Amino acid sequence: MKHKVCIFLILLMAQLTWANPINNKAIKVENAVKVSAGSIERYLFHSDFVDERNVDIWLPDGYTPTKKYAVLYMHDGQMLYDSSRAWNAKEWDIDTTIDKLIKKGKIREVIVVGIYNNSNKRHIEYFPQKAIDNIAAPEYQKVMDLMPGGPLADNYLKFIISELKPFIDATYSTKPDQKNTFIAGSSMGGLISMYAICEYPQIFSGAGCLSTHWIGTFDNNKEIPAAFNEYLKQHLPSPRNHKIYFDHGTVGLDANYPEFQKMIDATVKTAGYTDKSLMTLEFPGDDHNETCWAARLHIPLIFLLKK
Numbered sequence: 001m002k003h004k005v006c007i008f009l010i011l012l013m014a015q016l017t018w019a020n021p022i023n024n025k026a027i028k029v030e031n032a033v034k035v036s037a038g039s040i041e042r043y044l045f046h047s048d049f050v051d052e053r054n055v056d057i058w059l060p061d062g063y064t065p066t067k068k069y070a071v072l073y074m075h076d077g078q079m080l081y082d083s084s085r086a087w088n089a090k091e092w093d094i095d096t097t098i099d100k101l102i103k104k105g106k107i108r109e110v111i112v113v114g115i116y117n118n119s120n121k122r123h124i125e126y127f128p129q130k131a132i133d134n135i136a137a138p139e140y141q142k143v144m145d146l147m148p149g150g151p152l153a154d155n156y157l158k159f160i161i162s163e164l165k166p167f168i169d170a171t172y173s174t175k176p177d178q179k180n181t182f183i184a185g186s187s188m189g190g191l192i193s194m195y196a197i198c199e200y201p202q203i204f205s206g207a208g209c210l211s212t213h214w215i216g217t218f219d220n221n222k223e224i225p226a227a228f229n230e231y232l233k234q235h236l237p238s239p240r241n242h243k244i245y246f247d248h249g250t251v252g253l254d255a256n257y258p259e260f261q262k263m264i265d266a267t268v269k270t271a272g273y274t275d276k277s278l279m280t281l282e283f284p285g286d287d288h289n290e291t292c293w294a295a296r297l298h299i300p301l302i303f304l305l306k307k
Contacts, residue, residue: 025045025163025167026043026044026046026055026167027044028041028042028043031056034081036093036095036096037060037061037098037099038058038059038060038061038095038098038099039059039063040056040057040059040081041056042054042055042056042057043055043057043167045163045164048159048163049155049158049159049163050125050152050156050159051121053117054077054078054116055113056078056080056081057111057112057113057114057168057172058081058112058114059172060098060109066173067173068173068174068175069172069174070108070110070111070174070175070180070182071111071113071165071172071174071176071180072111072112072182072183072305073113073164073165073181073182073183073184074094074113074114074183074185075115075184075185075188075189075192075193076115076186076189077115077117078117079290080094080095080112081114092293092294093297094112094294097294097298098112098301106302106306106307107301107305107306108305108306108307110305111168113168121152122188123146124147124150124152124153125156125192126156126185126188127147127153127188127191127216128191128192128194128228128231129151129152129153129195130154131195131227131230131231132144132151132227134226134228135223136223136226136227137223139216139217139223140223146217153192153195157192157195157196157199160183161200165203178204178205179205181204182204182205182207182208182304183196183197183206183208184210184300184304185209185210187210187211187212187253189210190209190211190212191212191213193207193208194209197237197242198231198236198237204242206243208301209244209245209247210245210247210293210296210297210300211247211248211249211254211292213253213257214256214257214264215257216228218253225260225263225264229260229263232264232271233267238272239271239272239274242277243276243277243278243303244268244273244277244278245278245299245303245304246261246278246279247281247282247283247299247300248261248282249282249287250282250285250286252288253288261280261282279299279300281296283296
């Protein structure tokens with residue numbers, strides 16, 4: 001009898017493992033991030049598509065499994081919550097901003113999934129892959145030289161869609177539908193957010209693209225922005241059920257963006273986007289850093305997540 005019970009338990013565990021293979025990819029680890037509101041749970045996430053990395057899940061105050069929450073996926077997760085853990089001692093302060101907006105009734109209740117970048121591979125993972133073939137010489141070769149192992153943006157998005165999102169929806173009390181799933185980031189993170197909503201319009205209803213790095217590299221050029229523009233002409237999702245937010249400052253790297261943002265805006269509007277589905281803003285004097293993004297973060301959050 002004991003032998004039969006043991007066999008039954010082994011088979012049961014095997015069945016559970018087979019039924020939930022994604023749960024084996026995430027290992028809960030100690031969290032050292034300090035937040036002013038809500039709480040953080042950290043996982044070390046193993047992926048079949050990209051290198052392993054930390055993922056910090058921010059839960060709003062009063063989080064309970066008896067309620068359902070929208071989900072915002074954000075890139076550069078190590079820069080979101082705690083400046084003492086960031087390489088440049090700057091942060092988005094997203095926990096404070098979202099907490100205030102929720103309590104004021106400005107946005108729906110939301111969980112934030114902060115996906116850490118992978119340092120040396122950040123550029124390779126965030127550069128919109130399907131736009132590369134549109135890049136004219138000589139910038140094409142410059143971009144490829146920055147990707148010795150080849151582009152990884154498609155794999156990075158597969159990680160989010162095929163592994164991370166199923167885990168989040170299975171582990172937390174989420175609203176997994178498209179209208180409650182959002183993605184956002186800045187600089188290269190703005191590019192990959194734009195790419196994500198184009199590649200997976202059935203998954204994301206909104207993308208926040210702050211200081212979108214249209215020049216693609218650190219050299220000002222027209223070829224890469226033109227390639228992104230051509231990609232958008234072919235892949236923009238329907239404006240009927242999608243929202244896109246763009247912005248930029250005027251100082252530092254952001255000084256390179258205004259002329260290209262105008263080109264992108266024209267393309268997006270031609271695709272049928274109006275003030276209800278597209279917001280583009282310029283912030284004179286703002287530089288390319290987390291302090292500036294934090295100061296205006298409430299604007300895209302309200303635009304994308306308003307009740």
